[in-house]
Amino acid sequence: MNRSINAAVLGLTFFLxxxxxxFWFGVMPKFYxxxxxxxxxxxxxxxxxxxxxxSALVGLVVGFVxxxxxLRLPDKASPALHALLWLTMTGxxxxxxxxxxxxxxxx
Amino acid sequence: MVYYLPSDWSRLFLIVHxxxxxxxxxxxxxxxxxxxxxxxSLVRLYRFAIWMAFGYSxxxxxxxxxxxxxNVLVRKPPLGVLENSASWAVGxxxxxxHLGSIALAMLPWLILSARYYEQLGRxxxxxxxxxxxxxxxxxxxxxxxxALVTTIKTF
Numbered sequence: 001m002n003r004s005i006n007a008a009v010l011g012l013t014f015f016l017x018x019x020x021x022x023f024w025f026g027v028m029p030k031f032y033x034x035x036x037x038x039x040x041x042x043x044x045x046x047x048x049x050x051x052x053x054x055s056a057l058v059g060l061v062v063g064f065v066x067x068x069x070x071l072r073l074p075d076k077a078s079p080a081l082h083a084l085l086w087l088t089m090t091g092x093x094x095x096x097x098x099x100x101x102x103x104x105x106x107x
Numbered sequence: 108m109v110y111y112l113p114s115d116w117s118r119l120f121l122i123v124h125x126x127x128x129x130x131x132x133x134x135x136x137x138x139x140x141x142x143x144x145x146x147x148s149l150v151r152l153y154r155f156a157i158w159m160a161f162g163y164s165x166x167x168x169x170x171x172x173x174x175x176x177x178n179v180l181v182r183k184p185p186l187g188v189l190e191n192s193a194s195w196a197v198g199x200x201x202x203x204x205h206l207g208s209i210a211l212a213m214l215p216w217l218i219l220s221a222r223y224y225e226q227l228g229r230x231x232x233x234x235x236x237x238x239x240x241x242x243x244x245x246x247x248x249x250x251x252x253x254a255l256v257t258t259i260k261t262f
Contacts, residue, residue, distance in 0.1 A: 005223065005231060008216035015212040053171055056208040063212055082234045089209075089241075096205040104198025 002078055007070030009081045014066025016092040019059035023099065111175035114262040121262065124169040125254075131162030132250050138221070139243040142236055149224050156221035160214045163246065167211055170253075173262075181260050189260045196256050203252040210245040213238060 070081070112120065138155040141147040182189045182197060190197050220227060220235040227235060 005216065005219050008219050012212050012216055016209065019208060052204040052208060053174065056211065059208070059212065067215070078228070079230055082230060092209070097202050100198050100201040100205070104201060105195045107194065
């Protein structure tokens with residue numbers, strides 16, 4: 001039991017780190033597999049960077065790796081993993097909210 | 108190549124997205140209520156965690172389908188006007204996308220914690236409760252900011 005929860009916690013930590021790194025370094029993946037076969041109208045003008053979906057998919061893949069790593073960690077790692085997660089969560093939310101607030105709300 | 112739905116299709120998907128979101132927010136609220144009230148049925152807790160995950164994932168998927176249309180038809184010039192007329196609303200929407208993505212990644216943790224609630228240690232229960240609060244706040248923010256942007260400008 002503990003191991004599966006540890007795995008989910010570490011997976012979420014990995015997700016947050018990968019997701020934020022995508023934005024920090026401006027790596028905005030532009031793939032959009034869900035819409036590949038749903039063709040309605042060609043887009044006007046410049047190509048749209050579908051940054052959220054792409055970054056989230058990268059984050060989910062990295063998060064899954066974190067989940068697999070977490071399954072191999074001992075039960076006693078749980079307090080450290082939870083502490084790491086909440087630190088990462090605080091940092092990630094602060095960074096992501098400030099990033100958009102500075103770019104669009106307080107510009 | 109990026110594809111997007113035309114405005115009439117986008118409007119239809121937006122309505123379905125809204126309906127599924129109401130379901131998801133209901134399930135998330137029930138889950139939160141069961142977590143903060145001690146002595147709740149663990150079977151119900153797990154059931155609502157599953158419904159919450161199902162509803163939220165479906166709502167997110169429908170949102171992903173109309174996201175390119177939002178970008179082209181609502182937000183970015185030359186067709187979209189929101190970025191020029193109300194950039195603060197775009198900012199709220201961007202924050203919503205971030206919090207929505209994080210909430211999605213939180214779901215496995217919430218489901219597993221609900222499933223094995225009896226076996227959780229004290230630290231894990233506190234962490235689960237904090238995560239439930241955070242997830243619920245995220246979901247409400249996503250719902251309210253999405254509704255707000257839709258009332259300002261839609262397809």
